[in-house]
Amino acid sequence: MTNDDIRHEATAAIARGSSDPLTFEQVTLQSPRADEVLIKIVASGICHTDLVCLHQELPVPLPIVLGHEGAGIVVEIGSAVQDLVPGDHVVLSFNSCGQCPSCDSKLPSYCYHFMANNFSGSRSDGTGTMEQNGAAVNANFFGQSSFATMAIANVRNTVKVSKELPLEMLAPLGCGIQTGAGTVLNSLPVTEKHSLAIFGGGAVGLSALMAAKLIGAAPLVVVEPLADRRALALELGADHVIDPFAVENVVEEIKKLVGGVDFSLEMTGIPAVAKQCIDVLKPLGTCALVGAAPADAEISINIMEMLVTGRKIVGIVEGDAEPRTFIPQLIKYYEEGRFPFDRLIDFFPFESLNEAIKAQESGQSIKPVVRMV
Structure with missing residues (x-):
């Protein structure tokens, strides 16, 4: 029996229509290819991009297994994988080709094949990572599809982490928290001499706030309509908070x-808010477009x-992060007490994934994380 003949059973939450709840169904996965890793998913964060794709505002093929903030335990590695072994704890992030000029420049979030590698529902060669009754299931979302009890990821988007911290807490580092923090720490030349306005106090915006506070930038302004998020922003270091409707x-x-x-x-993906972001800049200021629109x-x-003002507008994907180096850096900041991202997280059981999605959509939860075990 070859590796291709081996099947691993898993439960996946499948999105079959933009207005339908996710359904929990049995799927099978093959053993990983040479540069891939098979992971038992312990937890997965829910990100705004999951919702954008679920509602087809950013089209993906349906039905599909979403989820792209997975964390879990390595079950099996491909023949070419050298720095991971079964039993390792890992956080999953976005996928990249590893060969284009952006990847060569250690900027994989601008991979020339980013859309195909993350949104196509299949590997870059068109093959699937999940099957159901012998037929391929659209998966490999962000190189993982972590709304499932098992997933296959490429070694490039698999980040080894310490076993001393709980995986369910580390899961959101793979996208939303990385994006917000990276925008400040990697993408923009922010120093202690600079002021920031953050439009949107969700997980991405508050992660950017914590990163700006870490640097010592000031003053820091957060624009957010929900009162509890404004209160949390003040606790995390904002100098001013504004209710845009007040x-x-x-x-x-x-x-x-x-x-x-x-x-x-x-951080919102709302065009009218983006216009406000531009208008609030000083001369030579920079507006960063981060929210999925x-x-x-x-x-x-x-x-x-x-x-005449010299203002700039930049688009930023995944905080210009190289996940295998940046995620461990964020964990280090957390352990030093300088990046308390755990304050953003609410936990839900995997079977309550639909309720967790509603909690994020309503604003009840800043960063819901579903636990598979």
Whole structure:
């Protein structure tokens, strides 16, 4: 019997329609290929991008197994995998080709084949990682599909972590928390001399806030409509919080408080909010577009105003992170007490995944994590 003949049984939450609840169904996985790893998923975070894809605002093939903040235990490794062994604890992140100019420059989040490797529902060669009754199931979402009890990931998006910290807590580092923190620590030249306005107090925005506080940047402003998130932002280091629905003009309110900012971070994916992010900048300021938006979302800018102020707009994916080095760095900051991302997390059992999704959509939970065991 060859490895290709071996089948591993798993339970996966399958999205069959944008308005339908996920259904828990049995699937099978083959043994990993040479550069792949088979993982028993212990927990998975739920990210805004999961919801965007679930509702087909960013189209993915249906039915599909979503989930891209997985953490688990290595069960089996491919023949070419050298730095992992069965029993290792790992966090899963986004996939990349490992060969294009961006990957060669250690910027895999801008991989030339990012969409195919993360959103196609299959490996880059079109083959699947999950089957049901002999037929392929769309999976390999972000190189993992972690809304399942087992997943296959490429070694490039598999990050070995210490066994001393609980995997269920580390799961969200693979996308949302990495994206927010990386925007400040990797993507933008933020120093203690700079001011920031963060539009959106979810997991990505609050992770950016914690990273900015870690650097010592100030003043820090968070724009967020939910009162409990504004309160948490203040506890995590924000100097000012603004309810956008309680003021007449968000831009003018920020200018009144701090005189404009050096960096603004758009975390919502809402075009009108992105426009506010641009308008609140000081001369030579930079607006970072981070939030996942619908595929057809656009904003209108005044070219002459951009020209005379020297303002910049940058798009940022995954916080410009190379996960295998950046995720361990975030864990180190956490262990030092300087990046308390655990304060964002709420836990749910795997069978309550649909309820956890609703909790995130309603704002009840900042970062829901489902535990498989």
